[in-house]
Amino acid sequence: MARTVGHRPLARRALAATAALGLAAFGCSTAPQAVTGTKADAHPTPVERSAAAPSPAGYDPLPITADGASRFETTVDGRAVVVHAPASNTGGNVRLALVRRGTPVALDQASCVTWHGPNTHNVQPGLVLQARRHDGRTQAITVSDNIWYGARWTLNVHLADSAAAEPMHLVGQLDLAGALGRSMLDLEPFPWRLCARIRGTAVTVKAWSLADRDTEPSWTDAGHTDSLDVPTTAVHPGRPGLYIGHLTPGDATYFSDPTTR
Known part of the structure; x- marks a missing residue:
């Protein structure tokens, strides 16, 4: 993989500017959509929204963990998705x-998204x-960026169950240091x-920097993928999508171009 090592300090400075610009970085409106609860997703075409709608039109928010009255606000504009935690929130443990509504329910599936950062706080x-929700209970296999000690090249695989005593059960951690860097600095x-994709019980994760390469690596590229098996009992029909967690009050994070298959 061709790496632009000399550009990394500049990229980190540019990231702060990207976070400050928010949706403007995507050429979109910067006015957030206030919603009760936590919600978001995106589509390549503009999504109509209603102030009375419980979630962005066309998308289902499936809450995994709550933290008092804390909530997320989400703006979906074309291919861009911005999720924001209001400053009035009192906690940072919402997951x-x-x-996307209408995404087929299946066993084997995949989900991708571009993350623009920032990699600050949690x-x-x-x-x-x-992912599936029934009788107020959300269950899913989650693949999330590790936030402990800044080791963001590690991706965590959890079995999520909002009704369980342990709503996030860690299955294992996947090492993407070859693709994302081997140091927080x-x-x-x-x-x-x-x-991320699942085939049978095998969960495979793939990651790369779009600043370093403009071609997608294959699912067998050892430098950009890692995999593990989840228990057979964890495999159920559901839908692929996005995950957002641990935004502290006032934080926002920026996505674009989510795809599923």
Whole structure:
């Protein structure tokens, strides 16, 4: 992989500017959509929204963990998705799965998204596989960026169950250091493209920096992928989508070009 090591300090400075610009970085409106609960997702075409709608039109928010009255606000504009935690929030442990309405329910599936950062505080982007909600209970396989000790080249695989005593059960951690950088001081520049898929019980994750390469690596590229198996009992029909967690009050995170298959 061709790496622009010399550009990384510049990329980190540019990231702060990207965060400040928010949706303007995508050429979109910067006015957030206030919603009760936590919600978001995106589509390549503009999405109509109503102030009375419980979630952005066309998308289902599937809450995994709550934190008092804390909530997220989401703006969906074309291919851009911005999720924001209002400054009035009192906690940072909200976790949310986001799936597009009409996405087929299946066993084998994949989800991808481009993450523009920032990688500050506990901002935690990710993906969900086999997400489903029934009788107020959300279950999913989540693949999320590690936020402990800044080791963001590690992706965590959890079995999420909002009704369980342990709503996030860790299955394992996947090492993407070859793709994302081996030090918190020398991470690959943003934006990052993150993908996850499940085939049977095998969960494979793929990641790369779009600043370093403009071609997608294959699912067998050892430098950009890692995989593990989840228990057979964890495999259920569901839908792929996005994951967002741990936004502290006032934080926002920026996505674009989510795809599922």
